[in-house]
Amino acid sequence: MYNPFQLAIAKFSGLSGLDEGSCKILTCLFLSFPLSAIFKRIPDQKIHFKNYYIIAVSAVYIFLILEIWSGFFVLLFNALFTFVLVKYYKSRLMPWVNLIALMLFLCVNHLKAQFFAPDYDPSVIDITGAQMVLVMKLSSFGWSVSDGQLYHKDIDKFNQLNTYQKSRAILKYPPILYYLGYVFFYGSLVTGPSFDYSDYEKFILTDIFNDVPLEKRPGRFSKRKIPRSGRVALRRVAQGAFWAVLWIYIKPIITLDYALSFEFTQQSIFYKIIFLWILGIVHRMKYYSVWSISEAGCIVAGLGYNGYDPKTGKMYWNRVQNIDPYAFETGQNVHDCLEAWNMNTNKWLKNYIYLRTCKRDPKTGQLKPGMLPTFLTFFTSAFWHGTMPGYYMTFIIGAFMQTVGKIFRRNLRPLFCSKDGSNVSKYKFLYDIIGWFVTQSAFGYIVQPFMILRFVPSFNLWKTCYFWVHISCVATIVFFDSPFGKQASKKLQSYHLQPIKATKVQDKEVSLAQLREHYNSATDLQDIVRKLPEFDNQEELQVENVVVPDIQEIKDNYDKLTKEVDDWVKANENAAVDKAEIDAVHSALANIERDVRSYLENKKTD
Numbered sequence: 042m043y044n045p046f047q048l049a050i051a052k053f054s055g056l057s058g059l060d061e062g063s064c065k066i067l068t069c070l071f072l073s074f075p076l077s078a079i080f081k082r083i084p085d086q087k088i089h090f091k092n093y094y095i096i097a098v099s100a101v102y103i104f105l106i107l108e109i110w111s112g113f114f115v116l117l118f119n120a121l122f123t124f125v126l127v128k129y130y131k132s133r134l135m136p137w138v139n140l141i142a143l144m145l146f147l148c149v150n151h152l153k154a155q156f157f158a159p160d161y162d163p164s165v166i167d168i169t170g171a172q173m174v175l176v177m178k179l180s181s182f183g184w185s186v187s188d189g190q191l192y193h194k195d196i197d198k199f200n201q202l203n204t205y206q207k208s209r210a211i212l213k214y215p216p217i218l219y220y221l222g223y224v225f226f227y228g229s230l231v232t233g234p235s236f237d238y239s240d241y242e243k244f245i246l247t248d249i250f251n252d253v254p255l256e257k258r259p260g261r262f263s264k265r266k267i268p269r270s271g272r273v274a275l276r277r278v279a280q281g282a283f284w285a286v287l288w289i290y291i292k293p294i295i296t297l298d299y300a301l302s303f304e305f306t307q308q309s310i311f312y313k314i315i316f317l318w319i320l321g322i323v324h325r326m327k328y329y330s331v332w333s334i335s336e337a338g339c340i341v342a343g344l345g346y347n348g349y350d351p352k353t354g355k356m357y358w359n360r361v362q363n364i365d366p367y368a369f370e371t372g373q374n375v376h377d378c379l380e381a382w383n384m385n386t387n388k389w390l391k392n393y394i395y396l397r398t399c400k401r402d403p404k405t406g407q408l409k410p411g412m413l414p415t416f417l418t419f420f421t422s423a424f425w426h427g428t429m430p431g432y433y434m435t436f437i438i439g440a441f442m443q444t445v446g447k448i449f450r451r452n453l454r455p456l457f458c459s460k461d462g463s464n465v466s467k468y469k470f471l472y473d474i475i476g477w478f479v480t481q482s483a484f485g486y487i488v489q490p491f492m493i494l495r496f497v498p499s500f501n502l503w504k505t506c507y508f509w510v511h512i513s514c515v516a517t518i519v520f521f522d523s524p525f526g527k528q529a530s531k532k533l534q535s536y537h538l539q540p541i542k543a544t545k546v547q548d549k550e551v552s553l554a555q556l557r558e559h560y561n562s563a564t565d566l567q568d569i570v571r572k573l574p575e576f577d578n579q580e581e582l583q584v585e586n587v588v589v590p591d592i593q594e595i596k597d598n599y600d601k602l603t604k605e606v607d608d609w610v611k612a613n614e615n616a617a618v619d620k621a622e623i624d625a626v627h628s629a630l631a632n633i634e635r636d637v638r639s640y641l642e643n644k645k646t647d
Contacts, residue, residue, distance in 0.1 A: 044105060046105050046106045047108075049068075050064045050065055050106070053067075053068070062166050062167075065106055065107050065166060066107075066166070066231055066232065066331075068106055069107065069227075069230070069231060070331070070334050070335055071334075072102075072106075073227060073228050073335075073338030073339075073341070073342075074274070074278075074337070074338055074341050076098050076227065077228065077338055077341035077342035077343075078341060079094075080095070080342050081265070081267045081341070081343050082265070084265070085247045085265055085266050085267075088245060088246060089218060091222070091245055092218045092219060092221070092222035092245065093218075095222045095226055095227060096221055096222060096225050099225040099226070099227045099230055100225075102231075103230075107166045107231070108166070109166050109168050109171075111168070112166070112168030112171065112172075115146075115150070115168055115172060116168070116172065116175055116224070116225075119143060119146055119175055119176075119179060120179065120220070120221065120224045122142065122143075123139055123143065123182060123183060124217065124220055126138065126139055126142070126183075127139060127182065127183050127186050128186075133187070135183060135186075136180070136183040136184045136187045136393075139179070139180060139183035140180045140183065140393075143175075143176045143179055143180055144176065144421075144424060144425065146172075147169065147172050147173065147425070148424070148428065150168060150169045150172060151169060151427045152428055154167060154169060154427075155427070155429060170231060171230055171231050173426070174229060174231075174232070174233045175224065176425065177233075177235035177385070177386065177389045178223065178224065178235055178236070178238075180389070180393060181235075181238070181392075181393050182211070182223075182237075182238050184206075184392075184393045185209045185210055185211045185237060185238055185239060186211045186214065188202060188206055188207070188211070189211040189212045191210075192210055192212060193212070201401075201406070203392070205388070205392050206392055206396075208239065209237045209238075209239045209240075209392075210239070211238060211239060215238065215242065219241075219242060219245065220238075222241070222245060223238050223241040223242075226241065226344075228335070228339045228342055228344065229335065229339065229361070232331050232332070232335045233332070233335060233363060233385065233386075234332070234335060234336060234339065234361045234362075234363040234384075234385045235385045235386065235389060236360070236361050236385060240344070240360065240361075241344075244343060247266040247267065249346055249347075250266035250267055250268065250343070250346060251266075252348065252349045253268050253349055253356075254349070254351075257356075267343040267346075268343075268346070268356060270340045270341055270343065270345070270346070270356075270358060271341070273340055273345075273356075273358045274337040274338070274341045277333050277334065277337035277340060278333070278334055278337045280329075280366075281329070281330045281331070281332075281333035281334035281337065282330070282334075284326045284327075284329040284330040284366070285326075285330040287326055288323065288326035288327050288330060291323055291326070292323060295316075295319055295320050295323045296320075297320065297489070297492060297493065300316065300317065300489065300502060301493070301498055301501075301502060305505065306505045310506065310507060310509070313505060313506050314482050314485070314486070314506065315482070317485040317486055317489060317506070318481055318482045318484075319485070320485060320489070321484055321485035321488050321489070322485075324488060324491075324492055325366075325369070325382075328364065328383075329364055332363040332364045332383075335363070336361060336362055336363055336364075344360065344361055345358040345359065345360050345361050345362070346358060346360060347359050347360035361385065362384055362385075363383060363384050363385050363386075364382065364383065364384065365381040365384070366381075368380070368381035369381040369382050370481070371477065372477070372480060372481070373473050373476040373477045373480060374446050374449075374450065374480055375439075375442050375443050375445075375446040375480060376443070376446060376450075378480060378481075378484060379443070390418050390421065390422055391418075394417065394418045394421050395414050395415070395417075395418040398413070398414040398417050399411065399414045412444060415443060415444060416437075418440075419436040419437065419439055419440040419443075420436065422436055423435070423437075426491075427494075429494040429495070430490070430494070430495065430496035430499070431490035431491055431492070431493050431494035431495060431496070431499050432490075432491060434496070434499055434500075435487055435488060435489075435490050435491040438487045438510060438511060438514070439487055441511075441514040441515070441518070442483060442487065442510070442514060444514075444518060445514050445517045445518065446480075448517060448518070449476075449517075452521070452530050452533050452534075453472070453533070454472070455533075455534075455537035455538055456472075456533065456536055456537060457469040457472045457538070458472075458538060459537075459538040459539055459540045459541075460540065461540045463540045463541045464538040464539060464540055464541045465538075466538065483510050483513075486503070486506060486509070486510045487510060489502055490503075
C-alpha cells in the first residue's frame, strides 16, 4: 500500500545517516508542533472533539508512521485492562494488583526482545518504549482512583497523603473517551513524558489556564484560554538540537568500544575515572535532545503550562519537564542529580512506589524512610527498564550510592552549613567542589552497565576500575553502622554548625472576604488546597529552634477563622457549593481545634 510517510522517512534516513526507526520517532516528534498548533485552536468548549482529535493523531502515528500494528493492540489491551480493573475491583490492594499486572505484561515484551527477537531491523520500532510510558500512566491512574476513593471513605487517611498525591486524586471516575485521550496523547506516545490523569483532565477542560489574565489570552475575535507558547517551545527545540549536534559530533570520539578495549585497561585509574565520566555525559546527550524536543511539543499544545505569576507577569511551562541538563551536570549529590534526570519517572517512583512502601511512625504518624523502600524503588525502576543484567547492576549500586549520600549529608554537610543555611563555613565551597567531583565521576562509573546491558563486559569494565564506587559505598555503610562509626557520628555532631538566629515568620493575614474576590462560590476548595506548597524535606522542617507561637494569639486567630467560615457558609447557602466542600471546611476546623486543645493540654503539663 502506498504510504507517503514511509517514502519521506526513507529519504530522510538516507540524507541524515540515521536508521529508519530513529527517523520515524523524529518525524512524530516534529509533526507534533503543527498538529498541536491546530489542537490549541479548537474551541475550548469542544471537549469531545479534542479527545477525538488526539486519538486520531495517535492513530496516524501508530499505523502510518511507526507501523506498529501489533504494538497498538498491546497498548490498547493494557489500557482496557486497567480501566476495567480499577473501576470494578474495589479493594485497597487494587493499585498493587494493577501495577504488578502491568509490569508483568511489560516483562513479557522485554523477554521477547531479549531472547526471541529476530535479526535486528533498523526500520522496526520496539513497542516496549511506548509500553514503558504507558505503565507509568496506568499505574498512577490506579493509585489516583484509589486515593479518590479514600477521600470519600476516610478523610483522615486521605489527609495523610502528601500534597502531590492529594492533588492528583481522581474523585469521579472518568468517561472512556477522556481516558483514551489520556492514554493515547500523541505528544508523549513514544518517548514520554508521562503525566497524571488529573493533569490531562485539567488540560483538556482548560481548567489549568483559569489564572491566565484576559489580556494574555490569544484570539482576535473570541478569546481562548490556552496562551501562546511558541517562543518557549522554540527554546526547548533549540536546546534539543544543540544536544543532538553535540552528541553526533562527540559520539565517534568518546566511545563505549574503547572503554571495553584492552588498551583502556592499561590506562591509569585517574584516566579511567575521567574518561567514564565524559562517556556518561555523551550517553546522556541523546536523552537531553529527545526529551527536550518532546517537551516542546507538549508545550505547544498547552499541556506544559504550570501557572502564572501576577507579580512578574511570567508564565511557567514546566508541568511536564522531564530533564534539567544544567542541574544534573552541576549536581553535588545523588539526590540533586536524580531529581534533575527523567523527572516524571522520578515523580512516579517517588509518589507511587517509594512513599507507598514506607511505613508510618506510630508515634509521629510520619513516613519513615528506610533501606527496604529504597531498594524496592530501584528494583522497580530496573525491572521497568528491562530484564537485561546491566539495568540491575546500575540500579543496585545506585541504591547504595543514595544511602551513602544520605549518610554524608547527615554527618558531614552540617560541618560546613547549618540546616537552615543561616550559618555557612568559609570552606563550604571546598565541600561543594569535592561533592560535585565525587558524585559526577561516580555516575560515570555506575551508568556504563546501563548502556552495555550484558553482565560480563560490564563486570570487566568495573573490574578495570578496581570497583572503586562499590568499595567506597560498602566501606562507608559498614563504618557508620559499626560501634566506632556511631561514636564518630556523635562526635561529629558536636562540631555541626547551628543556626545563627531563629526568626519568627510573620504570616500575612488573608480573610475569606479577600479570597472571595479571587474565587467564586462554585470554586472547588480542593483546587485552592492544591496550590499550597509541598514540603518533602520533613527533616529540615523539624528544626528544634522553631519559635513557639503565643497561646492567646492562637486562640484569637482560631476564633476569627471560625467566625469568617460561618459568615462564608451563610453567604453561600444558596450558591452552587457542594455540601462535601462545606463539610470539608468544618472538618478542617475540627482538626485545628483538636490540635490547639492538644497543644494547650501539653503546655499545662510542662
